[in-house]
Amino acid sequence: MLVVGAVGAVYGVVRLTDRSSCTPTGTPLRIAAAPEIAVAVRATADALVEKQSEAGGLCLSVDVTAADPADIAAIVAGQRDVTLAGVGQPDGDAQAPDVWIPDSSMWLARLANASPTLAAADTVSLARSPVVVAMPEPVAATLGWPSAKLTWQALLQKVTTDSKLHIGTTEPARDATGLAGLLALGSAANSSPGGQTAATAALRTLAAGRSTLRQDLLARFPKAAEPAAIASGLGAAPLSEQAVLAYNAKKPPVKLAALYLDPEPVALDYPFTVLPGADAGRQHAAAQVRDALQQAGFRNRLPAAGLRAPDGSANGLGLPQGAPSPKVTPPPTSTQRAAIAAGVDKALSTWIAVTLPSRMLAVIDVSGSMLERVPTAGNATRMQVTLEAARRGLGLFDDSWAVGLWTFSTQLDGAKDHRQLVPIGPLSAQRSAMLSKLGAIQPKQQGDTGLYDTLLAAYQTVQHDWDPGRVNSVVLMTDGDNDDDNGISHADLIAKLKQIADPKRPIQVIVIGIGASVNATPLQQITKTTGGGVFVAKDPAKIGEIFLQAISLRTAGLH
Numbered sequence: 326m327l328v329v330g331a332v333g334a335v336y337g338v339v340r341l342t343d344r345s346s347c348t349p350t351g352t353p354l355r356i357a358a359a360p361e362i363a364v365a366v367r368a369t370a371d372a373l374v375e376k377q378s379e380a381g382g383l384c385l386s387v388d389v390t391a392a393d394p395a396d397i398a399a400i401v402a403g404q405r406d407v408t409l410a411g412v413g414q415p416d417g418d419a420q421a422p423d424v425w426i427p428d429s430s431m432w433l434a435r436l437a438n439a440s441p442t443l444a445a446a447d448t449v450s451l452a453r454s455p456v457v458v459a460m461p462e463p464v465a466a467t468l469g470w471p472s473a474k475l476t477w478q479a480l481l482q483k484v485t486t487d488s489k490l491h492i493g494t495t496e497p498a499r500d501a502t503g504l505a506g507l508l509a510l511g512s513a514a515n516s517s518p519g520g521q522t523a524a525t526a527a528l529r530t531l532a533a534g535r536s537t538l539r540q541d542l543l544a545r546f547p548k549a550a551e552p553a554a555i556a557s558g559l560g561a562a563p564l565s566e567q568a569v570l571a572y573n574a575k576k577p578p579v580k581l582a583a584l585y586l587d588p589e590p591v592a593l594d595y596p597f598t599v600l601p602g603a604d605a606g607r608q609h610a611a612a613q614v615r616d617a618l619q620q621a622g623f624r625n626r627l628p629a630a631g632l633r634a635p636d637g638s639a640n641g642l643g644l645p646q647g648a649p650s651p652k653v654t655p656p657p658t659s660t661q662r663a664a665i666a667a668g669v670d671k672a673l674s675t676w677i678a679v680t681l682p683s684r685m686l687a688v689i690d691v692s693g694s695m696l697e698r699v700p701t702a703g704n705a706t707r708m709q710v711t712l713e714a715a716r717r718g719l720g721l722f723d724d725s726w727a728v729g730l731w732t733f734s735t736q737l738d739g740a741k742d743h744r745q746l747v748p749i750g751p752l753s754a755q756r757s758a759m760l761s762k763l764g765a766i767q768p769k770q771q772g773d774t775g776l777y778d779t780l781l782a783a784y785q786t787v788q789h790d791w792d793p794g795r796v797n798s799v800v801l802m803t804d805g806d807n808d809d810d811n812g813i814s815h816a817d818l819i820a821k822l823k824q825i826a827d828p829k830r831p832i833q834v835i836v837i838g839i840g841a842s843v844n845a846t847p848l849q850q851i852t853k854t855t856g857g858g859v860f861v862a863k864d865p866a867k868i869g870e871i872f873l874q875a876i877s878l879r880t881a882g883l884h
Contacts, residue, residue, distance in 0.1 A: 330599065353386040357422035361393035361567055362452055362595055365626040366426060366618065373617045386609050393619060394427035395499040396696050398436065401425070401600060407439045410677050411498020420827065423607045423613070425600055428565075428593045429501035434666035437672075448596040450656060451618050452632040454567040456505040456590040457583040457645075461547050464490070464560045465582035471647025476587045478512035484561065485526045488720075493534035493544050493562040497676055501593060502539075506563025508532065508672050509590040523872045525679065529873075530719035534559070547579045556581065565593050567631035569645055574631075591665060594635070594656075597779035681723040683796040686749055687715065688783050690776075690803040690839070692734040695768040698805075699841075701866060702866035707804050707839055714869040715763055715802070718835040724753035729786075730762055733779040734772030735809050742775025742809065743782055749790070775809040776801075777818045783830060784855065791830045798832060798857070800875060804839040804865070806847070815847050822854045833857035835875045839865045841857040 341471035358366045364718040367389040377384030400415040402408060403775035436443040436718060438781035458468070468475060468483070484492045490779070510531065514524035520865030532862075547558035558579075564572075569583045597618060599611045617623065624634050641652040657665065694706040702710045722728065738744040746762040749757060783799045791797050807815070826832075835846045838861035848859045 337380075340429060344378050344423060352607075353388045354424065354607055354614065355420075355422040356426065357387045357390045357392040357425040358395050358426040358616070359394055359416070359427070359428040359595065359861070361571070362627075362632065363389060363427060365623060365630050365632075366451075368626055369617050369623040370614055371636075372622060379719075383423050387610075387611060387614065390422065394429070394501065395423055396433050397422065397427065397698065400523070401436060401443065401788070402439055402743040404602075405440045405442055407559070408726075409435055409439055409498075410673060415767075421600055421602075423600060423603045424611050425585060425598045426595055427501070427598070428454075429505070429591070430594050430596045431501055431504055431669050432663070433596060434662070434669050438666060438670050442601065445598045445600070445708065447614060447618065448598045450594040450625050450632075450635040450783075451597050451623070452593075452595040453631055453635055453637050454500050454565040454593040455585065455637075456509075457585055457591060458561055458564055459504070459546075459569050459572075459581045459583060460561045461555055461558065461566040461579045462582045463550075463555050463579065464728070465584060470582050470584060474587065475584055476521065477509045478517060480561070481510055481513045481517065481527055484530050485523070486866050489556065489558045491534060491558070492530060493536060493542055493545060493559045494531050495537055495539050496537050497531075498673055499537065500539060502563050502568070503535070504669065504673070505590040505592075506678060507666055509563070509586070509588070511672055511675070512588075520786065522870055523874050524675075526721070528676060528679045532676075533723050534562075535680075535723075536641055539568070540562075542569075543766075546572075546581065549578050560877055563590070563760060566633075566645065566648070567593070570631040570643075573645070583648060585647070585649055592637075595632075619825075625781055628688060632669070645838075680725075682795045682797065683722070684727040684749060684787070684792050685798045686729045686731065686783050686787050688731045688733055688743070688779060688799060688801040689715065689766065690734070690774060690805070691732045691737070691768045691802075692767060692772045692774045692803075692805060692808075693770055694770055694774075694804050695839075696770075698867045703863050706768075707865050708766070710865050710868055711802055712763055712766060715871045716760065717869055718872045719752075719756070719759060720772055722752055722755070724751065725861055726752045727753055727792070728755075728759060730759055731779070731783065732766055733773040733775055734769040737769065737775075741778075742812065743779040750785070773808040774803065774805045775812050776803055776805075776807040778809060779814040779816065780834065780851065781813060781818055781821060784834065785825070787832050788825065788830065793830075793834070797830075800835045800836060802837045802839060803843070805842060811850065815850075819851060819854050820849070826855060831856055832847075836860070837868065837875055838862065839868055 370387040374385050398409055400411045400419045401422045403415045413836050433445045449840050460533040497503040510527045514527045517523040545559035547554045569581050573580045581868050597615050631640045636653045638653055683881050698704050698712055730747040731743045733743040733744055735742050747759055834855040834857040835853050836859045840865040843861050845859050845861050852858050860871045860875055862868040
């Protein structure tokens with residue numbers, strides 16, 4: 326379990342000097358702000374206190390802290406005994422601020438979705454930063470930057486078909502730019518012809534390149550301008566415009582281009598939020614600070630922080646090359662905010678389900694019929710197209726997955742119809758072994774299809790070390806029906822599965838049929854018993870697409 330420790334760094338405690346001619350109002354107003362805006366907030370609060378000191382009477386005392394929004398979200402949620410998925414728990418000493426300025430209203434939407442008591446009222450945006458796709462400039466140039474205008478659908482097509490383009494993201498459950506990118510890419514996938522398959526591919530691609538911390542993500546961009554460094558480095562990631570400006574200001578060997586894709590993702594809006602529980606005195610103090618943060622003095626400090634004004638105007642800000650002309654945009658309506666909140670909830674639920682650490686046993690048919698040629702796949706064999714699909718699928722699984730590999734035919738390992746090539750274990754330790762074993766698989770000449778015996782053995786193997794923290798599944802790929810006179814019958818297999826299945830320890834069985842000769846009906850009767858499903862690639866050349874559909878089914882089974 327992730328535990329949130331000490332929050333941020335105190336940028337300044339704005340109090341009075343001995344020469345002050347005003348009387349402090351009491352306990353300091355505690356403000357936690359996203360790090361990139363905290364300096365400007367602190368300077369404005371300092372100026373406000375100084376002005377009050379010169380005027381005499383009552384004056385404020387303000388603590389301004391720079392804090393990761395995910396850490397504050399965990400603290401606020403924890404005070405209402407709720408947890409935001411993927412954010413973690415605060416430690417026992419953590420205290421919520423009186424005022425919170427996260428980088429995005431999406432944090433407020435997530436809190437309100439978790440508990441109505443955490444719904445914030447009367448928030449006001451203090452700044453804006455568009456969410457862009459950051460690319461090393463040489464990579465962006467290959468896509469027509471800075472003159473070409475790209476779409477999220479075009480990016481989706483690129484990242485899911487071009488293995489040379491490495492895309493990354495910060496963990497969307499803990500980072501607003503990562504979440505905005507997830508929403509945009511997911512929307513593009515859902516409106517693509519592939520629908521759910523495209524969405525799953527997009528999620529898997531993002532998950533394979535995610536970083537928990539933004540600084541870790543930034544460190545993966547190329548460290549040198551040589552072609553080899555650019556080819557091996559991170560090629561694309563959703564970031565805020567502010568983050569790109571800050572990165573380039575450090576004069577890296579390879580600067581980042583900011584690509585402003587259509588449609589525009591949800592921008593960072595830095596909402597000033599008085600959190601529930603603030604007493605009347607703190608609410609009054611917060612109102613004074615909020616008013617000061619809406620004045621020209623504060624807005625004039627935003628360009629130095631790499632931020633735009635709340636309306637999107639960028640006076641005094643040097644925009645990245647290729648940025649469209651700034652346009653003033655009104656704040657979102659209540660209907661638009663409700664739609665965003667609903668989209669955030671759904672996107673994160675899907676993301677967490679798809680990227681949930683999984684435990685899977687892959688079982689591949691090596692019977693003699695797998696030697697048949699596939700005309701639509703350049704006359705490759707069924708075995709070859711199946712192994713290529715398996716290799717591509719493996720590339721979508723991150724190192725948190727535990728995967729094992731079997732092959733099966735008849736009497737493949739003595740009297741057994743299956744052979745274990747790699748036991749179920751973490752990909753972090755055995756990805757190379759998996760790829761090596763996949764590359765060495767050959768069909769068994771004249772081998773038949775001991776499907777039912779193998780399926781039962783695979784189910785029992787996954788059940789034996791069932792892991793409550795993972796999605797447990799068997800994915801079996803075959804080009805034929807059961808063909809084993811000495812094996813278990815269909816009826817006895819179903820009876821045995823009903824006997825050993827445990828609803829509290831679910832295991833999904835997913836069967837991928839290769840070729841038009843596969844009879845789906847008996848397989849569907851099996852998966853109806855276990856949970857899971859059957860997909861048949863009548864054209865074996867389409868097995869890669871079918872594999873992604875199978876992963877989608879595995880996800881749907883969590884709900």
